[in-house]
Amino acid sequence: xxxxxxxxxxxxxxxxxxxxxxxxxxxxxxxxxxxxxxxxxxxxxxxxxxxxxxxxxxxxxxxxxxxxxxxxxxxxxxxxxxxxxxxxxxxxxxxxxxxxxxxxxxxxxxxxxxxxxxxxxxxxxxxxxxxxxxxxxxxxxxxxxxxxxxxxxxxxxxxxxxxxxxxxxxxxxxxxxxxxxxxxxxxxxxxxxxxxxxxxxxxxxxxxxxxxxxxxxxxxxxxxxxxxxxxxxxxxxxxxxxxxxxxxxxxxxxxxxxxxxxxxxxxxxxxxxxxxxxxxxxxxxxxxxxxxxxxxxxxxxxxxxxxxxxxxxxxxxxxxxxxxxxxxxxxxxxxxxxxxxxxxxxxxxxxxxxxxxxxxxxxxxxxxxxxxxxxxxxxxxxxxxxxx
Amino acid sequence: xxxxxxxxxxxxxxxxxxxxxxxxxxxxxxxxxxxxxxxxxxxxxxxxxxxxxxxxxxxxxxxxxxxxxxxxxxxxxxxxxxxxxxxxxxxxxxxxxxxxxxxxxxxxxxxxxxxxxxxxxxxxxxxxxxxxxxxxxxxxxxxxxxxxxxxxxxxxxxxxxxxxxxxxxxxxxxxxxxxxxxxxxxxxxxxxxxxxxxxxxxxxxxxxxxxxxxxxxxxxxxxxxxxxxxxxxxxxxxxxxxxxxxxxxxxxxxxxxxxxxxxxxxxxxxxxxxxxxxxxxxxxxxxxxxxxxxxxxxxxxxxxxxxxxxxxxxxxxxxxxxxxxxxxxxxxxxxxxxxxxxxxxxxxxxxxxxxxxxxxxxxxxxxxxxxxxxxxxxxxxxxxxxxxxxxxxxxxxxxxxxxxxxxxxxxxxxxxxxxxxxxxxxxxxxxxxxxxxxxxxxxxxxxxxxxxxxxxxxxxxxxxxxxxxxxxxxxxxxxxxxxxxxxxxxxxxxxxxxxxxxxxxxxxxxxxxxxxxxxxxxxxxxxxxxxxxxxxxxxxxxxxxxxxxxxxxxxxxxxxxxxxxxxxxxxxxxxxxxxxxxxxxxxxxxx
Numbered sequence: 018x019x020x021x022x023x024x025x026x027x028x029x030x031x032x033x034x035x036x037x038x039x040x041x042x043x044x045x046x047x048x049x050x051x052x053x054x055x056x057x058x059x060x061x062x063x064x065x066x067x068x069x070x071x072x073x074x075x076x077x078x079x080x081x082x083x084x085x086x087x088x089x090x091x092x093x094x095x096x097x098x099x100x101x102x103x104x105x106x107x108x109x110x111x112x113x114x115x116x117x118x119x120x121x122x123x124x125x126x127x128x129x130x131x132x133x134x135x136x137x138x139x140x141x142x143x144x145x146x147x148x149x150x151x152x153x154x155x156x157x158x159x160x161x162x163x164x165x166x167x168x169x170x171x172x173x174x175x176x177x178x179x180x181x182x183x184x185x186x187x188x189x190x191x192x193x194x195x196x197x198x199x200x201x202x203x204x205x206x207x208x209x210x211x212x213x214x215x216x217x218x219x220x221x222x223x224x225x226x227x228x229x230x231x232x233x234x235x236x237x238x239x240x241x242x243x244x245x246x247x248x249x250x251x252x253x254x255x256x257x258x259x260x261x262x263x264x265x266x267x268x269x270x271x272x273x274x275x276x277x278x279x280x281x282x283x284x285x286x287x288x289x290x291x292x293x294x295x296x297x298x299x300x301x302x303x304x305x306x307x308x309x310x311x312x313x314x315x316x317x318x319x320x321x322x323x324x325x326x327x328x329x330x331x332x333x334x335x336x337x338x339x340x341x342x343x344x345x346x347x348x349x350x351x352x353x354x355x356x357x358x359x360x361x362x363x364x365x366x367x368x369x370x371x372x373x374x375x376x377x378x379x380x381x382x383x384x385x386x387x388x389x390x391x392x393x394x395x396x397x398x399x400x401x402x403x404x405x
Numbered sequence: 406x407x408x409x410x411x412x413x414x415x416x417x418x419x420x421x422x423x424x425x426x427x428x429x430x431x432x433x434x435x436x437x438x439x440x441x442x443x444x445x446x447x448x449x450x451x452x453x454x455x456x457x458x459x460x461x462x463x464x465x466x467x468x469x470x471x472x473x474x475x476x477x478x479x480x481x482x483x484x485x486x487x488x489x490x491x492x493x494x495x496x497x498x499x500x501x502x503x504x505x506x507x508x509x510x511x512x513x514x515x516x517x518x519x520x521x522x523x524x525x526x527x528x529x530x531x532x533x534x535x536x537x538x539x540x541x542x543x544x545x546x547x548x549x550x551x552x553x554x555x556x557x558x559x560x561x562x563x564x565x566x567x568x569x570x571x572x573x574x575x576x577x578x579x580x581x582x583x584x585x586x587x588x589x590x591x592x593x594x595x596x597x598x599x600x601x602x603x604x605x606x607x608x609x610x611x612x613x614x615x616x617x618x619x620x621x622x623x624x625x626x627x628x629x630x631x632x633x634x635x636x637x638x639x640x641x642x643x644x645x646x647x648x649x650x651x652x653x654x655x656x657x658x659x660x661x662x663x664x665x666x667x668x669x670x671x672x673x674x675x676x677x678x679x680x681x682x683x684x685x686x687x688x689x690x691x692x693x694x695x696x697x698x699x700x701x702x703x704x705x706x707x708x709x710x711x712x713x714x715x716x717x718x719x720x721x722x723x724x725x726x727x728x729x730x731x732x733x734x735x736x737x738x739x740x741x742x743x744x745x746x747x748x749x750x751x752x753x754x755x756x757x758x759x760x761x762x763x764x765x766x767x768x769x770x771x772x773x774x775x776x777x778x779x780x781x782x783x784x785x786x787x788x789x790x791x792x793x794x795x796x797x798x799x800x801x802x803x804x805x806x807x808x809x810x811x812x813x814x815x816x817x818x819x820x821x822x823x824x825x826x827x828x829x830x831x832x833x834x835x836x837x838x839x840x841x842x843x844x845x846x847x848x849x850x851x852x853x854x855x856x857x858x859x860x861x862x863x864x865x866x867x868x869x870x871x872x873x874x875x876x877x878x879x880x881x882x883x884x885x886x887x888x889x890x891x892x893x894x895x896x897x898x899x900x901x902x903x904x905x906x907x908x909x910x911x912x913x914x915x916x917x918x919x920x921x922x923x924x925x926x927x928x929x930x931x932x933x934x935x936x937x938x939x940x941x942x943x944x945x946x947x948x949x950x951x952x953x954x955x956x957x958x959x960x961x962x963x964x965x966x967x968x969x970x971x972x973x974x975x976x977x978x979x980x981x982x983x984x985x986x987x988x989x990x991x992x993x994x995x996x
Contacts, residue, residue: 285781
């Protein structure tokens with residue numbers, strides 16, 4: 018149950034922010050309150066003059082822990098095909114978000130999808146939101162993921178249970194695709210509606226996304242740009258700068274160093290830069306301005322890609338060798354180091370309660386922290402306790 | 406079916422790819438550095454309370470120890486000369502001086518060591534006076550045990566030390582003054598008269614929005630407007646917007662927009678004179694442009710929007726960046742004679758800064774191992790001076806870089822980094838962990854046998870140098886006894902405390918861990934103690950989730966002059982812990 022999430026994900030700053038635990042919770046007791054991870058709702062019972070804090074999360078089928086992508090270590094789905102791609106037709110563009118729009122629009126038109134959940138920027142509040150789209154004009158109106166965070170998968174409940182959608186595509190960051198992959202492998206009956214409804218996952222290449230406060234703080238307070246003047250917000254993928262297009266045509270750029278400080282801390286341990294758990298992955302890594310890279314990882318992805326090509330909304334071409342995709346592989350090791358530290362921390366916490374595990378924890382700790390070897394390393398003094 | 410994942414949490418093996426990484430960092434067996442120990446007798450202060458000969462004998466048995474000398478006053482002139490000779494003759498790589506508190510003598514002995522060819526980090530102090538013999542006034546045996554323990558900790562620390570670098574940089578001999586009025590013009594004219602080229606940024610031509618009640622002020626303003634126009638060393642920029650400020654202190658790079666052009670310039674000092682805003686007669690508010698300036702130049706704003714310096718008591722008119730000054734109506738609305746005075750004072754300070762010509766830093770500055778940085782940006786918000794930025798790396802991930810001119814050396818970022826790519830020389834993780842281990846492990850006994858472990862209850866105190874450690878020293882000086890099982894681990898700031906240190910201490914057998922920090926807003930580095938408090942709270946929560954009583958971990962704030970408070974709090978903690986079962990049995994009982 019969510020105790021495990023709290024101990025192994027939330028308190029160690031590892032939450033991806035996908036929102037699936039909040040959506041799937043069988044009692045709907047998880048919610049976001051502005052932190053970097055969900056919180057359990059606190060219910061207080063008044064008994065006369067005393068207050069008792071009730072544990073709102075109690076034994077259930079533990080669906081939240083069943084679906085959390087951060088509780089497991091992922092084996093990447095290898096790329097079946099890697100292509101250069103471009104959106105063509107009425108919304109022609111080489112940008113990754115345009116390709117996402119093409120794939121979804123084509124899927125909707127062909128009846129393969131009846132809806133999609135996309136991370137979008139609300140034009141009024143300039144805040145990132147999870148947008149449920151069910152028609153091609155709605156797709157065309159979205160800006161798409163701008164690497165600003167909103168918990169996308171929370172919208173699943175509305176999409177599935179309120180609007181009754183049954184053939185959904187999810188287009189978001191790799192962590193959402195991981196969450197869906199975890200979802201698909203569960204045996205829990207409670208999760209079946211979600212499993213049956215989600216047909217396709219598309220992930221954008223990602224090394225981390227930014228908290229939504231940056232819009233208010235950098236744009237409004239520091240740069241003095243009122244939200245009403247902003248026509249479009251876009252995170253320029255290459256250098257991580259925030260590009261602001263105003264209604265009068267002016268384009269302002271808020272440079273990357275100011276933006277960097279707003280990255281979500283939970284992104285720091287994610288090694289999935291290229292959507293390895295999604296059916297399709299799109300990004301600008303390794304391609305020039307007018308083309309993006311499209312990676313097809315599953316048969317489902319292949320079907321949707323071909324569908325978009327047949328509908329003349331997507332054009333693909335051969336991909337040559339690419340150094341930045343290779344960099345994505347080697348740079349995985351860096352964030353895996355974060356997982357090693359994380360693992361030692363959990364091991365150490367467990368070892369406190371388990372004397373037998375203590376020596377193993379000491380050994381792993383010493384190696385990771387590169388401690389000079391001491392003759393007494395690894396021995397623990399027990400005051401008469403045998404740990405029996 | 407091919408598994409897509411395996412479980413990470415729980416007491417299961419570390420996943421295969423992590424194993425590989427950990428093997429990368431296996432310790433290579435390096436020979437321990439040859440360490441010399443100087444036991445200070447401090448006249449009779451130490452020698453009269455402790456069997457120094459016995460201590461010397463037992464220390465000589467340690468493998469890394471090359472020599473052990475006793476000295477009546479190593480801090481004296483010939484004491485230091487003998488130290489230098491001993492280093493050179495015996496080719497010592499490290500020196501541990503066991504005597505009084507490092508807060509008194511560390512810089513002096515480090516300088517002596519440097520004269521003998523060692524680096525500052527190669528010399529360490531073991532506090533066996535305030536931290537040992539004074540605490541055990543009448544118990545020579547307890548003092549001996551504790552002294553051995555403290556010295557063993559010091560030797561462990563010296564085993565893995567890293568070294569600080571020295572940084573220098575020239576200061577650009579130019580100035581930028583932002584804002585007009587009497588303050589801005591006076592400063593600009595003063596600096597220009599001293600041969601410093603000045604770039605003067607004004608909002609508007611002329612001084613239409615400035616009218617002082619006093620005639621002389623208005624007259625002065627008029628002459629100054631003319632003088633500023635004509636001075637050969639002053640260049641005026643009217644109606645420009647400053648878009649970015651980066652670069653090191655002393656060579657700040659400002660980018661600004663003039664109409665359609667984007668220009669940039671480098672400057673040694675920046676004087677923020679600002680403009681007041683007389684909303685209604687007699688009511689001044691901060692000009693809205695101050696918001697932008699505050700964020701660009703990293704200057705705090707008070708609740709009314711005026712700029713102010715971070716440490717008004719201790720360092721008035723000095724800001725995060727050396728060479729950035731705020732005064733005049735940017736700082737607060739003042740009368741014109743005060744404006745004149747402030748302008749002259751600040752110009753003087755700016756000139757003094759410029760005349761230094763170079764900026765040097767020889768205290769520890771955080772370093773980044775670029776090839777390990779994952780671009781996660783967790784370190785950025787923890788830096789009190791915004792000294793960290795992320796820059797594009799070679800591949801996908803960005804990499805952190807530290808602006809040394811702004812780094813205070815608090816180590817808050819080091820703790821926030823999830824991959825340990827940030828290090829603070831001389832306060833590195835490995836030596837601190839080794840010190841913790843040495844504090845709790847059995848002492849080396851005779852004939853290679855194990856000696857005694859620290860007496861129960863074993864408490865590890867992570868003591869911030871400015872608060873808890875100072876208080877502990879004072880407790881010692883005032884002969885206030887505290888529990889023998891207490892070991893002090895000195896930290897430069899409580900922000901340097903990482904929860905893994907507490908976990909390591911518990912695993913090694915500590916019964917309790919105490920983090921001692923400065924209270925409230927007293928942290929020398931700004932916000933370090935607040936982070937330390939939050940980290941302790943989080944770890945307490947984690948301990949609870951894993952079935953361990955969180956009261957074994959405490960966070961206490963101390964004033965550096967409250968020795969009695971320190972002694973009282975650790976004794977109370979020890980008393981509480983002596984009534985609880987050892988940590989190892991706790992989980993068995995709670996199932």
